[in-house]
Amino acid sequence: MSCAHRLTRISAITGGLCGLAFVTVLGAAPAFAADPFLYVGGPGCSDSGPGTQAQPFCTIKKGATVASAGQTVLVASGTYSETATVGKSGTAGSPITLRPANGATVTVTGGTSGFVVSSKSYVTISGFNITDTTSYGISVKSSNHIVISGNTVSGAGTPVSGQQAAGIYLKATTDSTVSGNNTHHNSDHGIYLSTDTSETTVQGNQSSFNANEFRRNANGIDVIGPDNTVIGNILHDNEDSGLQFYPGANNSFATLNVTYNNGDHGIDNLNVTGGRLIGNTVYHNCTSGINVEGTSGDYVVVNNIAVDNAVYPAYKGIACSRRAGNIGIWDSAPASTVVDSNLVYLSKAGTMYVFGSSFTSLAAMKAATGQEQHGLQANPLFVNAAGGDLRLSQGSPAIDSADSGVDGEQLVDIVGTPRRDDPAVPNTGIGPRAYDDRGAYEF
Template sequence: MRTPFRAGITALAVTSGALFGIAAAAHAADPTILYVQATSASCSDGGPGTATQPFCTIGAAAAIVTAGQTVEIGTGTYRERVTVPRSGTSEQPITFRMAPAGGRELAGPTAGFVIDGQHDIRLERLQVTRSGDVPALDIRDSSAITIQGGSFWLDETATAPAIRLVGVTASRLNAPFINGWPGGGGLSMDVATTGVVANTVTARAPGLTRAVDGSFGIEVAGPGNTIINSIVQGYGGAGIMIGPDAAGTVVANNWVYMGAGYGIHNHGAAGTAITNNLVRSRCLDGIRVDGASSTVSVQNNVLVANGHLGQTYCQGGPTDGVELGIYDDAIGDTVADYNDAYHSQANSPSVYSWNGTPMGLAAFRTASGQAANDKEAGLSKDHQDSANSEAPGYQATDRSGKARADDPSVPNTGAGPVTYADRGPIETVRAPTALTIVTANITTSTVTVDASTSQPGWLPITSYTFSFGDGKTITQTSPLITHRYKRPGKYTVLTTVTADDGLYSSRTDLINLLPWTSKRPTLGRPLKASAYREP
């Protein structure tokens, strides 16, 4: 019985290898891809840029790439500063991407990409290390630029931000990772940059937490930009900085934590929406609105332990920070409500600041006429089902993409059309948990799966789906099922339990229906468990 089984696997491996060979040949002949691989013995900057004779440098490929083509960067260390010399089109962008695996990076103090005066360019999975006095990505006077993923590590002596946008419009950054140091910043967007969405940016500068040095994780100086679903750690000036000319900026679903400066600082901008953010353990104010700021909305945020509350990295700085501070002209019409602020203890006398005067929640309500629905509570359950879904900048999903979910055990005290949205960037979701008892009978080639011990989430489990690994899948309302296999073998059984709200969980068990040898068969050994929301 075992020999045919091994033979079957071996045959599959040979077949797979043949298929990969065919795919590789077709890929190599693709005229829309220009290949770069510095480690290839056959690379040549005078060559055709094929998979078999790639370019040695990225610059050589950039010199000839045209609309609709992709430059794929393979293994090697590229000490280059690449300038993209032409544009793509909306239907046929120019793409530069690093291969999905293998050691490949642009490295050195001037390494990186420059896009100046172009449009419809995509940069995917770029890896840039040790950049210094110039940005790793320097994008100027350009539009329809997409940055997809990638990582950008600054040198310890860097003085420039990792990514700088100057005069950039209608562009998007998706999930770039930035690692900074003192003197450098994360993402900088100048006053002429507008219509940019920075989504799921990670900007970290753990070395910037001991002194206020003026650096910013994300700096927004121009109007009409959006910062959502991002993570910022460190930076001495502010985690997220919104300058005076950055009217109409949306800052939502972000997590800003640890660092010597402010968490989110709106310094004079009008119409900013600061919504559903978590700001934690900053040395200065968690959220600060000051200067000539007007019509700013600060709602649904969670603020915890900001303002020099004993953190060792706050040494040497001011000690009077608060969770939420509104100052100067901003006291005229800033809307602050549905926030949850906790300043190390209940009934703290310095959780808020109103034009420079620290005060507790009750005093802030009296002085400002705001915060009628604010809470002073430090537990995650206090954030649930209580946000304002009509707040400017409110997102229908949380920072991980989960839709808003209603916990039936928590009263819905929020406002707007979705009264059960949570405060902060994470929506609490409790899915069911799939649990199984699996019994196999080698004599009859059957397996019985009992999922009756599965635990419900917020709502009861309404269906059970069993996939037996032999092409047979059954969905039913009963948690118990027996299935007969046509032949002995090893199979994986996937059990999925789905609740009435569409949340579900899956569990995989390994079934051995081969004849016994010197060892007993493995029955019902769990491989993994996972939980998802149906799309």
């Protein structure tokens, strides 16, 4: 049968040639957009069903496997004993999102990990309680544009050599965000930016009580990838340091972080270059409040508050170093490091500052090094240091005294309060605004 005979009715409608009519008909086929929502959990669920609200999937892993760009997987309240591995990538305008349904409380437990993302792009995992996994609570590898937000992650791994695991783990991942999570009581770091993770922002998280237990090693946040930003996190009572930048973490930036009662440093920097530590508050850490050592160099350390670090004898039976000081710039670092407009204070005898050599007062350090010409040695008047409230009280010398011109100074503080002038305090700061406050909190 000729084409003309086969398409007589089509040609009659279109008035076109046979071949043209064929193309026109194909082009006119309607396009059906995917349902923007997939549902998990609840009555009548089936992983062999369509994942609709009427017939949801039973498992998160089924939703995570089949979700396509632009789809959101909504999970009903409940406890899900599984590991959910994301099967596809989203796009810049149409990410894949996994989250609890509105008002739902969802716990993911007992699997190797709660969530796994590998070689994917534009995926968001938000709002889950992930606990008691044998490996990382959330594992992201070789991916980009991933958002991990608002999750609580605890109990990852086992505190035994070779079995420990971080709460949130990113490896070889770029252009991603880890924000608003609470990582606690994991057997390794709370949040770990591992090898080749870069251009990633870690913001507004809390990380506490993470511990290997068999050795001092677990940090609140551990970074060994370059060009990352760590901003506005609260890190306390971790076995090792609150925030650590180790080899590979070159050109990283830490600002507005609050780190206290950790078993080693408040912020530790070893064998890394090009770091900026701006406007952090570090208190009562076992060793230095801020530590820059080894082959580290080209650091800028400005507008921080460091109080009562390296003054108590031990952390969970591990001796603390009483010679490390509130701020310690060691080894090759002093030659290329700038420190200024920091506030340091000790309520008991100890090392106030190290800049190549140790000093018991800021005045002695200034005279010997020429650094810290706008530095202050004074009690910052925290609201309730013993209770972990490191906000500033009225009359604090940290008020209206920072350097607002330093690269990396923020327009708001850790809780989003804009920089503002306290009319009761003379402005002694420098830069375009003379009223920015030192440390993570604006009074």
